[in-house]
Amino acid sequence: MADRAEFDAFVAARSRGLLRTAYLLTRDHGQAEDLLQTALTKSWFAWRRIDGAPEVYVRKVIVTTYATWWRRRWRGETPTAELPDTAAPDGTTAVDSRDALDRAIGRLPRRQRAIIVLRYYEDLSEAEIATALGISAGTVKSQASRALATLRRSADLSTTGGDR
Amino acid sequence: MTALEDDLRAALRDRATGDLPDNPTRTAAVRARIRQARARRTAAAAAVVVAALAGTAAVLGLPGRTRTIPAAPLRPVFDRTGTEAHLPGYDTLSFLLFAENGGAGGEMAPDDRPYLVAVYCPTPGHAELTGASIDAKAGAPGNSARISCDQPIPGGYQGTLELDAAARRALFGTNGQVSAVVDSKGLWAIALLAPGWPDWVPTTEPILTFDGREHPDGGTFTGWLQDDGSIQIEGQCIPGVVLSFRVGHTDVGSVRCTDAAADYGVGRAPFGAPRAKVQITVSRTGLDTNQWTVLRAGPPQP
Numbered sequence: 170m171a172d173r174a175e176f177d178a179f180v181a182a183r184s185r186g187l188l189r190t191a192y193l194l195t196r197d198h199g200q201a202e203d204l205l206q207t208a209l210t211k212s213w214f215a216w217r218r219i220d221g222a223p224e225v226y227v228r229k230v231i232v233t234t235y236a237t238w239w240r241r242r243w244r245g246e247t248p249t250a251e252l253p254d255t256a257a258p259d260g261t262t263a264v265d266s267r268d269a270l271d272r273a274i275g276r277l278p279r280r281q282r283a284i285i286v287l288r289y290y291e292d293l294s295e296a297e298i299a300t301a302l303g304i305s306a307g308t309v310k311s312q313a314s315r316a317l318a319t320l321r322r323s324a325d326l327s328t329t330g331g332d333r
Numbered sequence: 334m335t336a337l338e339d340d341l342r343a344a345l346r347d348r349a350t351g352d353l354p355d356n357p358t359r360t361a362a363v364r365a366r367i368r369q370a371r372a373r374r375t376a377a378a379a380a381v382v383v384a385a386l387a388g389t390a391a392v393l394g395l396p397g398r399t400r401t402i403p404a405a406p407l408r409p410v411f412d413r414t415g416t417e418a419h420l421p422g423y424d425t426l427s428f429l430l431f432a433e434n435g436g437a438g439g440e441m442a443p444d445d446r447p448y449l450v451a452v453y454c455p456t457p458g459h460a461e462l463t464g465a466s467i468d469a470k471a472g473a474p475g476n477s478a479r480i481s482c483d484q485p486i487p488g489g490y491q492g493t494l495e496l497d498a499a500a501r502r503a504l505f506g507t508n509g510q511v512s513a514v515v516d517s518k519g520l521w522a523i524a525l526l527a528p529g530w531p532d533w534v535p536t537t538e539p540i541l542t543f544d545g546r547e548h549p550d551g552g553t554f555t556g557w558l559q560d561d562g563s564i565q566i567e568g569q570c571i572p573g574v575v576l577s578f579r580v581g582h583t584d585v586g587s588v589r590c591t592d593a594a595a596d597y598g599v600g601r602a603p604f605g606a607p608r609a610k611v612q613i614t615v616s617r618t619g620l621d622t623n624q625w626t627v628l629r630a631g632p633p634q635p
Contacts (some may be wrong), residue, residue, distance in 0.1 A: 180360045189349040190358075196348075202356055209359075210366040214520065215414035240465060270344040276629065278567075278596055289338065290345040303419050315596055321337055322565065322600055 176216055178292050179211060183224050190228060193286045195236045208234055228291070229301045232283050257296045264271055281316035361408025392576060407451075410524060413488030415453035418524030423449065424535060426525045446533050448496040449526045454482040455489045458517025476503060482517070488518075530595040534569045534624045543615065545570070545625035551616040564605035566613070568627040569595045573620030581612045582602075589619065608632065 175178060184205060191201035191208075208230040212223070219226045274282060280302070287293045295313070299306040339620050356362070357614045418425050421422075426448075452460050482492035515521050529535055543554040558564050566578055570590040577587035578599055588600035603609065613630055 177360050177364075178500050180363055184359055185355045189353060191343055192353055193349055198353065202359070206359065206363050206366060209363045211416040213363070213367050215412075230417070233419075266338060267344045267347060270340050271348055274341075274344065278628070281596065285341065286345065289341045289342060290349060312596070315598065317337060317341075319565075319598055320341070321565065322598075323559075 172216055176213055179223055183227075184209065187224070187227055187231060190286065190291065191231050192234070193290055194232070194279075194283060204231060204235060232287065232301050233303065235279065235283060269323070270320065273320050277316055277319065281312050281319070284313050287317050288313060363468060382481045400561065407449075407484075407491075407493055409450040409486035410491055410493070410526070411453040411486060411489070411522065415455065415489055415520065415522045417520070418451060418453075418526070420449070420451075420526055422528060422532075423526040424529035426527055446527045447498060448501050449528075450494040450496060451524045451526060452480050452482045452492045453486075453489055453522040453524075454515070454517055455519030456488050456517045457483045457519075459517055460492070460521065461514045461516075467534075482515075482521075495571065517568070530569070531572050531592060532624075533569060534626055535595055539625060541628055542568075542630050543627035545574075545627075546615060546623045548553075549617065549621075549623035551614070553612050553614045554630070556611055556613045558607065558609045559631060560607050562605045562607050562609070564601050564604070564611070565621070565629075566599045566614075567598055567629045568625065569623060570597055570625035571595070571620070573623060574625045575618060575619030576625060577616050578616050579616070585613070591626070622630065 187208075188201055188205050192198060195201045195204055196248070208227055211230050211234070212219070213225045215226070216223070252332065274285060283302065284298055286307045287298045288295075293301065295306050295309045298309045407420065408417050412419070417465060450462075454460075460482060461480045462480065478494060480492045480494045482490050484491050484493075513521075513523065527533070542556065543552065545551075554562070556566065564580065564585050566585070568576075570576060570588075572590055572592045574590045575587065576590075576597070576599070578585045583601075583604060585601040585604075588597045588599050590597055608631075611631075617625060
């Protein structure tokens, strides 16, 4: 019973932050909520065995679920919510470039997007991302580099500038 | 730190902190899912409809079984709790707890890779999978396969079943479902895995423009130039493949796939009208294989 109370308290206190991570991955509120609830349900069955911060464990389940089981549901689908605007951005404002960047993130392959979210939103290290995704640190590095290159060369981002 | 990385942090922060309503009933919803899981766990001996998995009585006798799948016993596929499945070198295509996800949609890989069905059980037992495919051409409703779940692993037991492409089709068809009956208590799990990169391109991606698995040597497909008239082509391939792209007589780049990553990207500076629709020709050299794809070539078609 103590476990249940602790788990419920965790869900109440921490799940909103985790929802944001799920939302950055799925880019859809409904899918993010489903992903989060799935991850929380899986985590409950491991609750007593979680070593360390539960949030880290649940986040890992979110990311791995997103990167594996989730993909079959999306196969062959083009997320209509992510279609680029028909009018080209003028690129003269920070808002334009940020919107363009947001759209470009949405076009990244899932694993690259997960790495970008974990690196630049969750501020995880390459080693931590490797652990979360179950891949090598070298793969994290190469995939992150490729994602950044994709974002950098995106025509949508042509006005955002390069390295400072 | 680069300007791009700064913008990236800002863009992610903006999206994450935007209008994202919380769900006040989430705790109750998760509790309901857990109760559902428990209820089904206690009835584990009953038939549970499971999707996306295949097995068949003919499986074990079918010829041509690939040796790509390592011989049993495998290393543990599941974590200590049976709630995650991971095997190095494999893609986890589906993962289903018996106590949840019943009726979820299945997926068939668009190639002839073998599959590995793995089951997790807290206590030793057997799972009887029976095909329920409605695909008259390829499926074989009524075929069944028995998987012994008796290999000790940390936290429980597992069992595995190899399926080559023919065996997979025999049970799945193209959209088949499977019902599973288990004879031991506890929360079972089933994972469907397929060998992945670097020997096979990843099985699924949401956008697929041109598939080397259908056109091994290459071909022509439709793409779009970017807003500034440049072109960007992205896809996946296994090490050793060389892909060359052109639009008309204009070379737009080539790529030699390496061990570094499955994903590749090819681009060329502006050379045409913004957002122009173009015919892109790709030719494959290097490793003689069909394991390459083009996932994106320009903006999605509105």
